[in-house]
Amino acid sequence: MSDKNIPFTNYLPDIVAPEEEEESYVDYFYDEPGSAPGTLNIEEDATPSTIVLIDYTESKATRKVLPTPDACHPYLESQSVSWVDVQGLGSEAVLQRLGDVFKLHPLLLEDIVNVPQRPKVEDYESQLVIIAWMVMLNEEKEDPDDEAFISEQVSFVLSQNYLLTVQEEPKHDSFDRVRDRIRFNKGTIRKYKADYLAYALIDAIIDGFFPVLEEYGEQIENLENEVVANPTPKTLGKIYKIRRDLLALRRAIWPQRTAINNLIRDGSDLITPEVRIYLRDCYDHAIQVLDMVETYRELAAGLMDVYLSSVSNRMNEVMKLLTVISTIFIPLTFVVGVYGMNFNPERSPWNMPELNWYWGYPMVWLVMIAIALSLIFLFWRRGWFENFSSVDED
Template identity: 70%
Template sequence: MVRKLRRLPKIVNRLYKKDEFYHQPGTIPGTIFIHEDSPPPIIFLIDYNQTNFIREQIATPEECIPYLEMESISWVDVQGLGSQDILQRLGHVFELHPLVLEDIVNVPERPKTEDYEDQLLFIARMVVPKEISCGFHSEQVSLILGKNYLLTVQEEPEHDCFEAVRSRIEKNKGIIRKQGADYLAYAVLDAIIDGFFPVLELYGERIEELEEEVIVKPTPQTLQNIYQIRRELLQLRRAIWPQRDAINSLIRDAPDLISEEVRIYLRDCYDHTVQVMDMVETYRELASGLMDVYLSAVSNKMNEIMKVLTVVSTIFIPLTFVAGIYGMNFNTEKSPYNMPELDWYWGYPLCLAVMAAIALGLLFFFWQRGWLQNSVTIKRN
């Protein structure tokens, strides 16, 4: 157990280093690095105004140009970072600063916001619960807000939480098609933040199950599950903590591309971020408390085992004493006091009866004292 606890700092260090990307010293600013396992990009375009709506998949970034020149709102969603050529052409079409393109491609990047006068960059972390196993999928999402467009770039095309936003645009629900691109950026960002709640709900259920398991029947696998939850909650904390600061920066610094009305909506998004942080911190404290409960439960289980062994030993000590006395080799012919019971007709049954009476008497004494009861119980609602 002590050895496993000593390994915890090493596990945390590996967690922080996992999937981290670092430029080589002296690398030119704006250098794009494409990971070998990155999927090829898929580009989707949604263009809308109050009366018209278009949703289609496009093959090249240049197909966005006619829509960018219109008065409608365009949402270009790029899913995948596996093509340097496509990404560079995308940067040319949207006139992205080289540092913006670098932040988009070189993942993972710390969530942040950058104001480039006519463009606003917001980097966020999106999480989606896994459908089969426990845990969650985590990926970086970059939002580039322009005057009449929003460009989003995701790491991979398999998971996202934007379908509700797409459905609202397509079905013209709410005020999203009456607002500008800044409101669309808020809607996407709000969907990213709200995506944390289903994940945290699953962790709440897992922690509740572990609490009962730790008390009733703790096993080494229970300890492994606690470690796993603590590592995953740490990942969630690292994802949501800087996003709170980034959203607060949007509200405080008031970029020109975000209207006063949308800034009010961002305050609600900020409140959701704070709520997510509180839930993450609460679950982390519960997971840490589970570790103490596990150690106490293991110690109590050992005490129960030692109590049973002690009771058994205590019962057999007087029986062994009686058996030892009558196992001594005294000659009854030499003296009438040399164990006269050896010559009794009912001597052996009487000896067994005395030994049984001693054992039952000790059990009754232990029962009256409450020493035979289990000290670890759990109440079920």
Template identity: 45%
Template sequence: MTYDADRVDEHSVDHVSELELLRDDSAKVTWVNIDGHGDRETFSQMGELFGLHALALEDVMNLHQRPKFEDYGETDFVVLRMPSMTPHLDLEQVSMFVGESFLITIQERPGDCFDALRDRIRKNKGQVRRRGSAYLAYSVLDAIVETFYPVIERYGDQLEELETRVLANATENVVPEIHAIRHDLRMLRRSIVPTREVLSAMARADAGDPQDNTHIFLRDCHDHTVQLLEALDTNRELASSLMDLHLSNVSMRMNEVMKVLTIIATIFIPLGFLAGLYGMNFDGHVSAWNMPELRWRYGYPFALGIMGLTAIGLVFFFRSKGWLGKGS
């Protein structure tokens, strides 16, 4: 895509040599958007055509770059991460070369967040057509930063839904879902924090040019990353609170189970003592003190009655203390 204040042209090219025609008019701004990372030969030709540094081209081929900004004199090199939900979180690497009259953006695959920007250029809306490549670079950066908002909001909605489920059903196991969200939030933070540093460095670099006030817009974009981090930290705190709430519910449920088991065991302790006492079977003929109930006609019902009364007495005692249902 090439444009100036009066005209915009769009081209689809299959070879680097076709871009040479677009470089003839330096008065226009040229935006080259590349889908995929091609091969080293292609990028070597791109480097020769646009004067790109070899080290920066090596970084383009490495898809595990941390967001960064590097000044190579005539050309600035920027690496960012562009998020998407497909349906899981995906952080695509976007590399940018910003020259005096050109911008090159390199993505991992087709599909991006620049359609609204392209439409503004086609319809001559906003300031893009009247500004240079630095402002176009800012517009691309701003579009990438804006894509983080719906992603973070989506995680916020998921956390609110999980909170409702945890409060409604204390037995539901939501730990895997919370762990997955916390992992994605960490990944987002690892992308946004260096992005904030990139925008700050670019704003400082552009501030030295009195003819260009793009640094003002870059500072505004930098403020957006600060807002994103605040929203992200809020979601992380909510995720941690949800985990604590879930673990607290599990602990309370376990305590209830242990309380019931303890009460049952406590009731059977005296019953076991009575059963053991009357199970000694000392002969009553040897001594009058030896189990006088052993040959009593009502000895067995008497022992069962004592056990039953003991159990009932303990139940009423536990209820009076509020340990079993409501206190009487």
């Protein structure tokens, strides 16, 4: 599609960040004992910070990359809506200056930079702070053992005329549709203020959970067939991985639901009553996501029980087969054991006189075959051979 009719200027492609290994659990950040409040901890492999501005009114919209945080000054008090999106947490000087420009409390800046933090909402009078967790499908997944989703922290600082968002890295996010709505003036987003933009982004974050959960729903369905038909130790590893990932999703969505509820219940002067109604729909989506996560966790726990039962049943079938074979050979072993004793028939007429019979050897074979066939017939009549087919599937 040509960009000549698009009302954005300096529309630059997304910056690709280096590939990072994602974590399955959300391990919340904690300060080192004795560290000063407001201390920033920048990870060595963090992506350098890039400041992307989207400024819009109902009639026009502009997108540009700002060279420094000081370039944000003209947009802080403008009548337009300014979305300042900081992508990457690898530049301490940029982040410190950003805190000065936007007059962020040191503890607030610490929560933004020192990730991960627990999702929450805090009111700083002229600013409303929202910390959320965003998850997305891992589109670059090549190996089945790779993580199915990518997660990162997104921080919102809402004021009267601007919205500041801070992401861990610029490569992945769930905001493309919101950007397109602003870019092409779809819907009513450009008719509202910054609080509606914050709602739209939070709603995009919550909706981003659904594709991830659909992926896990398909994995659980495939595992159900595998657990019943052919359970292996590898199957057990898959079940543990799903349970671990679902726990990570639960830890991400549970406090997020509480944070959205606090926005609706406690309110804020920066959020209009009309936008608060939209947040109710967002809260409903969060409840739906949480219900799906809990349902899948119960299914995964059930898969573990089915796996153990299936392995136990297969072991019982193997033991039954071995028992049948052993039972058939026990009387045969007794017969050959008796005739394997070293008694001399010439010393006494009672010392195995049948050893001198002309048909003694064939008679012993006939007796052993008759015993074996009789036992096989008995076990067949009792139905002991009905379930042996499941043992042969491997």
